[in-house]
Amino acid sequence: MTKEERQKIDELVMRTFTLAYELGTSLDELHRQFRELRFNTQDRDLEAAVINLEHAFFMTAQSINILKEQTRNVLIPLKKAHRTGE
Numbered sequence: 001m002t003k004e005e006r007q008k009i010d011e012l013v014m015r016t017f018t019l020a021y022e023l024g025t026s027l028d029e030l031h032r033q034f035r036e037l038r039f040n041t042q043d044r045d046l047e048a049a050v051i052n053l054e055h056a057f058f059m060t061a062q063s064i065n066i067l068k069e070q071t072r073n074v075l076i077p078l079k080k081a082h083r084t085g086e
Contacts, residue, residue: 001081
């Protein structure tokens, strides 16, 4: 692995983690607001629609977690290259 490749991977990994953090924070805030709306409404149709939306928020959060996990996996070749002196 070249020095340029390592630098590019480092940059992309940091950008990905920053994006995942920002998305997760915004997602949590929106989810909290919708949950509050669901608990405060008397409209059963709205409640059902918001429950479905909350499920979509959950699935999106899971996708963000997978993104972070796979991003961490990209670091493995970097660590191996560093140990072997490549």
